[in-house]
Amino acid sequence: MAEEKSGAKIGVYICHCGTNIAGKVNVEEVTKWAATQPNVAVAREYKYMCSDPGQDLIKNDIKELGITRAVVAACSPTMHEPTFRKAASDGGLNPYLLQMANIREHCSWVTIDPAAATAKAKRILSAQIHRLPLNESLDPIEVPVNHDVLVVGGGIAGIEAALKLSATGKHVTLVERNPSIGGHMAMFDKTFPTLDCAACILTPKMSALGKDPNITLMAYSEVEYVEGYVGNFTVKIRKKARYVNTDTCTGCGACQEACVVRKVRSEFDQGLGFRSAIYIPFAQAVPLRATIDPTKCLTLSKGKCKQQSCVPACGPGAIDFEQKDEVVEIDVGAIIMATGFELWDATQESRYGYGRLDNVITSLEFERISNASGPTGGEIVCKNGEAPKSVAILHCVGSRDENYQEFCSRVCCMYSLKFSHLIKEHLPETEVYELYIDMRCYGKNYEEFYKRLMDEGVNFIRGRAAEVTDVALSPEEEGHLVVKTEDTLLGIVRRIPADMVILSAGLSPAHDAKEVSQVFGFGCSANGFYLERHPKLEPVATVTDGIFIAGCCQYPKDIPDTVAQAGAAAAGVLGLVDNDTVKVEPTISYIDPEKCSGCHICVGLCPHNAIQYNEEKNAAEVIEAACKGCGVCVSACGSDVPQQRGYLDTQIFAEIEGALAV
């Protein structure tokens, strides 16, 4: 047990991890061997090092034996490095003087031969034993935190998150790109499985948000630029010109009645109804203010509207054609992305005839038809104004399909059932068919809802519709659409005459999800939704500290799960902004300004935008809070200037020597 000049005294702790390690690696042999290695003061083995008694072994050795370094040979650092570092710290040793040697995921779990595993365990351990004398004490870096929060997206997820944060006294800015908050939920008729009216449960929250003194609502606005890092984001927001003075506008709606351009397809009504060029998107809009669509307004798009009838119609005189966009900058400590989804474009599945055949509609279009405040006043009617005698609802449109979206969109089975109920409620004599592959009714009271629909006499056919056609092959089919499908439970092909076909299209990521994620500096998953930090344990955090996601922008989900995620994101944010500072790992890059030649290579290469160029010092400088210790700058620099603390070249070479020494 020779001691090096550094005076290091190493404690070695080898974990059995039950039989996970000890079942393959001869722990006793490795422990005996470890005791003979350079600088090792003590070598111990224990069944479960992560347990309290296990941790106590380290603490006691620090106090009683005065060990100055420690290595725990056990599982992966991603499992318990924080645990053991805390144990070291509690024992009085700087946590960065403790290393882990992974002899489980890297050894016992991936090696078949026990002798080979034991030899490998020794090599892994030796690497750490050799590098430990070169470890230095490091202290976490504390960065101040701004207590304000930005929420992007004003649907139910964003609204819920903002309200939860406001309740704790935090100041929230909520940015929504549409003229009103409410998102898709505001368009729905009833919600499953309770059949609550969507607007009735949503509008109180919208209204509360609009009045909340802690929440600054910026509707009809978009985030243009984000820079900074956890606790310290600077965000540039463009408040688009409504051409209406929002301080004086009362939302009375007289302008939209007076406007001469009356037949603009209403986005809120999915193109089934009309609005004017100056409009309030729906009656319960928050903020309740008019907006002029510059592409449709004759004054703004063509420079000539003779009447400009909106001007005299407006009592407070709020119309302002000269209004300009306004760009504001805010500082926040954390951001919640709640930008929602878009409905999959069913035109792509041309065999269903959407866009070609009358009365083939999408789910959102049906919501507007069924909704009493919609373009048909809540009457379920076909294009010719007559009630359908037969309606077919086709599941999995664009979903579970290698040609389009591979994933299951999760909510469509339930909303299809809801539609069946609404149709049966409005039109008891109408036949309703649901064409499904599987019925996915997984939530609370969902299976019961399915049974209820069976009880209501809906025809369930297990078969994915092959096509929708208007070609009649028999007199019964004349004048109807025909849905051709195999009834797989019976093994026959059926042609179902239908007056209306509803396509249960899947939820897609927003068309600009990728671009938006890049503005903020986090990523998307392969299916295009925002990427969560861990699919099971961290569904609302992203890999970028300080940025959280909630709702359908992460993956399709129903309202209960959306609300839950919004709360989770708010909690995550509070964990950050409720403190004055946030601790950042010190194992980050450091650039010596004396040695840096100012070539700028590392600045552009940093994937976290954590290096800035300091003009005064003529050198690159690491923004400590943003650096994640990825090592790109270290390897890129031609002059070997950036050094990553805890991963110095000398330390890494020592590991290599240690591994080769066995």
Next chain:
Amino acid sequence: MRYLYYPGCSAEATGRAYDISTRALMAKLGVELIELDDWNCCGATSYFSVRELDSFAIAARNMAIAQQQGDEDLVAICNACYTTLSKTNRYMNDSDEVFKAVNGALGAVGRSYDGTKRVRHIMDVLVNDVGLESIAGKVTRRLTGIKVAPYYGCQYSRPMGTFDDPEFPTTMDAFFKALGAEVVDYPSKVKCCGGMMMMTKEDAALRMCHELLKTAADKGADVMVAACPLCEMNLEAYQPRVNAAFGTHFKIPVMYFTQLAGLAFGVEPKKLAIDLQIVSCDDVLAAIPA
């Protein structure tokens, strides 16, 4: 413009009119067709039923010859030939095993093929190479008022879908619109005609052709046009049998699309082999404005 030309077996027999009218049409458009030397049957659907590699290999023999003969693309007129040759290219490129086996087989007869000869459908050439504008410009007898139901059939855009949409192709519609015709909205345009089934399971094929003819008639079509000899044969030559089986009275002329197109360029009906048709085309011929 020059292309290597693959007529296909039917072009020498039941599909003669297709070959004749294609040559006449392309001559009018200034496109040179060089018949592929010593071409063999592509194998169509039958060879796949016996040994898949045989099918690829004999199809590849044609492409191997084409590579020797020139750099031009190889044009097929029959849907099935087009699909079989294209499928051979695709599978050779997707599978090392297929590539090796095919070249091994070709090697046994002193040939080889690297999988890069472009195979084109004649409509693809017309619409994308010659161009609709150029075609419209060369029309001398616009087909004004002629209601055309374009029948694509199965293997035009399925499964390859390279130059048109598999579910709702529109190239033939666009082509005839450029010739001034009134193209009928014909939703059955890609439904199967039954193919070989007309010989082996007649009642099934007749039922399918009945749907095709009925939809065309219901939409007021004066004439149907096809791009495959077997489709044309089933719809035209067997029209009387459809009538007999279903009690209908269809008398819809069914032409190869190149025949009807040729008329628009002033080619005489005889030179387009319209006299070989079974269902009379006189009404259509008379209806085309001079």
Next chain:
Amino acid sequence: MTELATTPQAKAVHKAFIDDVMRMPAGEKIKICQQCGTCTGSCPTSYLMDYGPREVIGAFRAGMIDKVVKSNTIWLCTSCYYCTVRCPAGIKITDLMYELKRLGMKYDLLPKSSTNPAMTKYFIDSVRKHGRNHEVELIGKFVMTKNPGLALKFTGVGAKLFFGGRLPLFAKNIRGRDELGKIAAYLEAEEAKVQ
């Protein structure tokens, strides 16, 4: 999973099928069939089949693929490719049908009800002989051996086609027609090596 493959022949056909399918491009997709029924719903002749395309895959999973080969199913496939284009799992169903036809030919498990196999064989014979498919020879042979009644139905059409020059009596032989036979022989020999 394949407990219904009880006879040696059933087992042999099952193994041959899955081995060949796994070697086709995208062949492994057969494992992820959701049994959604889009294929059967799209197929123009499924209403006549003993087993629709979806059931073919189901039957394979249960070990009954030999029964499918013996049924009328595969010879009713027109190769219209609708199933392949629409399948959400990306299964090349038409290719599976071709594979089953090949197995039918190989194991001589041909349904008596279908004349399609005979047509296929005559087609191949014609092509081997001439290098091209001589339609008159093909149709003539087929009608004479399989369906003389068809000859009567066909005379009206046939006469018109014949006098229209659309049914030439004599075949053109291509120069390289021997090549086709040699190609076939090479591939047969290669296949025998693997077995």
